[in-house]
Amino acid sequence: MDIQWYPGHMTKTRKQIQQNLKLIDVVVELLDARIPASSRNPVINDLLLNMPRVVVLNKADLADPEKTTLWLKYFEKLGLPGVAVDSQRGVGIKQMLNKTANQARPAIQKYMDKGRRARSARCMVVGIPNVGKSMLINRLAGRSATRTGNRPGVTRGEQWIKLGDSLELLDTPGILWPKFEDPEVAFKLAVTGAIKEQIYDPQDICVRLVNWLTEMAPGALDARYGTGAVTGDVGATMHAIGAKRGFYLSGGKIDAHKTAVLIIKEFREGKLGHYTLDLPE
Ligand SMILES: Nc1nc2c(ncn2[C@@H]2O[C@H](COP(=O)(O)OP(=O)(O)OP(=O)(O)O)[C@@H](O)[C@H]2O)c(=O)[nH]1
Numbered sequence: 001m002d003i004q005w006y007p008g009h010m011t012k013t014r015k016q017i018q019q020n021l022k023l024i025d026v027v028v029e030l031l032d033a034r035i036p037a038s039s040r041n042p043v044i045n046d047l048l049l050n051m052p053r054v055v056v057l058n059k060a061d062l063a064d065p066e067k068t069t070l071w072l073k074y075f076e077k078l079g080l081p082g083v084a085v086d087s088q089r090g091v092g093i094k095q096m097l098n099k100t101a102n103q104a105r106p107a108i109q110k111y112m113d114k115g116r117r118a119r120s121a122r123c124m125v126v127g128i129p130n131v132g133k134s135m136l137i138n139r140l141a142g143r144s145a146t147r148t149g150n151r152p153g154v155t156r157g158e159q160w161i162k163l164g165d166s167l168e169l170l171d172t173p174g175i176l177w178p179k180f181e182d183p184e185v186a187f188k189l190a191v192t193g194a195i196k197e198q199i200y201d202p203q204d205i206c207v208r209l210v211n212w213l214t215e216m217a218p219g220a221l222d223a224r225y226g227t228g229a230v231t232g233d234v235g236a237t238m239h240a241i242g243a244k245r246g247f248y249l250s251g252g253k254i255d256a257h258k259t260a261v262l263i264i265k266e267f268r269e270g271k272l273g274h275y276t277l278d279l280p281e
Contacts, residue, residue, distance in 0.1 A: 017174040026052040026104040030127030033063035037278040038188040041176035052103040058132040060084035067276035074280035087136040126174035133173035206260035
């Protein structure tokens with residue numbers, strides 16, 4: 001889904017999420033494990049206030065596992081249980097469901113303290129575009145046999161997916177906006193694919209990416225493209241990669257755009273290594 005965020009849209013989204021929050025006991029906050037800070041909504045703590053929450057570091061298969069551990073510790077310190085997940089392959093899902101059910105337990109207890117029979121805890125997934133909300137929900141829905149019908153108070157079309165005996169999931173995720181004003185954050189969102197191609201210039205992003213890799217993972221580009229020693233000159237590095245792949249324009253010039261698109265694509269696919277671009281404070 002390609003979303004252009006503007007103040008009116010943010011207000012509408014915020015209201016919608018606040019409406020849905022009334023229906024649920026626990027929130028699954030989905031972040032990109034490669035950029036846990038940059039993929040976080042800037043006002044999430046205000047938005048969720050005292051809502052029980054589980055932080056899911058999704059796409060953990062593409063991130064640096066050591067950094068993922070650091071991030072999980074960081075969130076734990078903030079009182080937010082976290083879990084690393086690969087929604088594509090279904091890794092970490094069971095742990096996520098257990099933590100989610102645990103977080104909802106006090107709310108259910110409170111409900112039962114009023115003399116009512118136990119009910120399933122209700123949760124919803126929230127996250128910025130492209131973080132993997134649909135993939136996670138589809139995976140969870142695939143695991144469960146039953147989909148319950150509409151409930152009063154739920155927008156038409158929204159349904160609850162039963163996840164085992166004690167958990168239900170709202171099948172419509174909350175889409176949040178990222179911190180796109182900060183150029184550093186915008187770079188990280190673009191390079192990981194959270195911002196669509198139309199909004200940024202691949203060559204700009206690629207120059208930053210090559211600089212980042214040269215500093216943080218010297219040898220990574222060389223290992224993938226075999227272009228010889230990294231020169232420290234971004235233009236020359238990109239030129240060498242383009243030449244290696246045969247990306248020539250008429251007249252023998254290198255197609256810089258095509259080269260940039262390739263490097264970004266392969267970075268996103270993890271072919272240049274597994275990296276986490278944000279570090280906990
Ligand atoms: N490698 C990997 N890719 C993932 C994972 N989860 C999602 N993806 C990919 O990330 C992309 C976005 O996933 P979606 O589920 O469409 O993300 P979304 O948050 O629903 O996106 P919007 O509809 O834009 O809000 C897809 O290409 C998925 O295949 C994961 O855990 N690992």
